[in-house]
Amino acid sequence: xxxxxxxxxxxxxxxxxxxxxxxxxxxxxxxxxxxxxxxxxxxxxxxxxxxxxxxxxxxxxxxxxxxxxxxxxxxxxxxxxxxxxxxxxxxxxxxxxxxxxxxxxxxxxxxxxxxxxxxxxxxxxxxxxxxxxxxxxxxxxxxxxxxxxxxxxxxxxxxxxxxxxxxxxxxxxxxxxxxxxxxxxxxxxxxxx
Numbered sequence: 001x002x003x004x005x006x007x008x009x010x011x012x013x014x015x016x017x018x019x020x021x022x023x024x025x026x027x028x029x030x031x032x033x034x035x036x037x038x039x040x041x042x043x044x045x046x047x048x049x050x051x052x053x054x055x056x057x058x059x060x061x062x063x064x065x066x067x068x069x070x071x072x073x074x075x076x077x078x079x080x081x082x083x084x085x086x087x088x089x090x091x092x093x094x095x096x097x098x099x100x101x102x103x104x105x106x107x108x109x110x111x112x113x114x115x116x117x118x119x120x121x122x123x124x125x126x127x128x129x130x131x132x133x134x135x136x137x138x139x140x141x142x143x144x145x146x147x148x149x150x151x152x153x154x155x156x157x158x159x160x161x162x163x164x165x166x167x168x169x170x171x172x173x174x175x176x177x178x179x180x181x182x183x184x185x186x187x188x189x190x191x192x193x
Contacts, residue, residue: 014123015039018072021129022119026058026068029135029182033058053113069115069138078122078131085156086172090132092120093158094151097167100159108166110151113138117181120173133184140179148175 023035036057056068071093081087095108118141121133148154155169 014074014127015072017127018121018123018130021123022056022070022072022121025119025121025130025133025135026056030058030060030066032061035059053109054115056119066117067115068117068119069109069113070119071121072130073120073122075123075125075127075131079125084172085170086174089172089174090122091155091170092173092176094155094169094171095166096151096157096169098165100165100167102165108168110169113142121184130184134173134176134180135182136176136179137181138179141176144176144179 019037026035027033036059037055038057039055053069054067055070057065058068059065073093077083078090084091094110096110097105098108099105115138118136118138119133120136121130123129124131145151145154151157151169151171154175155171158168158170160166160168
């Protein structure tokens with residue numbers, strides 16, 4: 001069986017469908033900003049994405065910028081309570097290791113997370129917008145994880161066998177509230193809005 005092209009993966013097609021909606025969130029939070037997707041070249045990964053987990057740069061009119069890591073989830077992960085660590089709230093998934101159990105096993109996103117902000121959103125059922133999202137300060141997130149004893153203390157280790165054999169921690173989003181900067185419910189939390 002031939003290896004599937006990156007652009008043909010269902011996860012990449014979904015990301016591309018949701019990309020404009022993420023950009024709309026950023027321009028709503030940071031009026032007048034210019035948004036640059038560092039993954040625009042597909043598998044030709046930008047050095048900031050490859051080594052520092054930076055997917056997007058939002059540049060303000062003043063020339064100052066913020067770096068953003070992103071994860072878009074399908075509606076099923078928001079709506080289906082059976083898949084949650086805590087049925088009362090959705091999970092944030094933090095990639096931990098890649099290619100688990102293979103000769104290519106390597107540290108995942110957690111170990112190279114150098115972006116300033118993390119956008120995490122769940123698509124609406126028809127994918128016409130993000131049903132729910134939050135923007136998190138990564139430095140506060142990392143300190144929160146350390147303060148609470150590490151990822152294993154706040155989340156549950158899971159294995160993804162569909163793509164790349166990555167392991168990840170599923171963390172109830174409510175435990176991350178101290179690191180949130182803005183959410184779909186309260187976008188006015190950010191000082192620029």
